[in-house]
Amino acid sequence: MALSMDDRIAITDLINEHGHLTDRGDYDGLASLFTQDVLYDVSAFGGGVLAGLAAIREAALALGDANPVAHHVTNIVLRETADGIVHAQSKGLGIMADGSAGSVTYEDTVERTPAGWRITHRVVHPRRKPLRS
Template sequence: MTDRGDFAGQAALFTQDVVYDVSALGGGRLVGLATIREAALTLGDANPVAHHVTNIVLRETADGRVHAVSKGLGVMADGSTGSVTYEDTVERTPAGWRITHRVVRPRRTPLRD
């Protein structure tokens, strides 16, 4: 969705007040879909041309939330790639399951957290 500029489509994944923490990438904590949209527009052509998510592990908690950990690959316009780990909190909302909090951590060293 975002890769092609469909920022309205983010509402199918995230709550309106999502906390999107890209501090480990130098982007700080972005709060809300509008803030995420503005950050992406500011990056412009420095955004990845594609994001691929894989290896999703889900763990339900006693309070009904779900914690998800997954791997992400970002492909840049020049063909370079990067790897991240997504740590998500997912909650059931009236619109369905949505991510309420995401932490993005770059993966640059093998065999370490």
């Protein structure tokens, strides 16, 4: 089944909304983006795999002022598999309080649930070195 335009918009909005919720500290709102049992993999940052919304909230609160003050997402690409699961890839920019910035790639698994599209698995890959030929 091909993704409809409405599905594509809903999934793109889902991914875009993450930064808005996170930046205002609305961790309860993350339930509108992720499943309760989401696996959020920040191993590349030393944080391991966070299992569930409560673990995401706890990790963000533990970081405190070390969290970015702004999350921006761009370059969203959606690919549907034969079983209706969507793999989304996007680029993220994090702006820190001191003005420094970092770049990541988000790899999301998105599934249709009774509550609508939700991210079931996210892997965050930092981009720390420029491309070398």
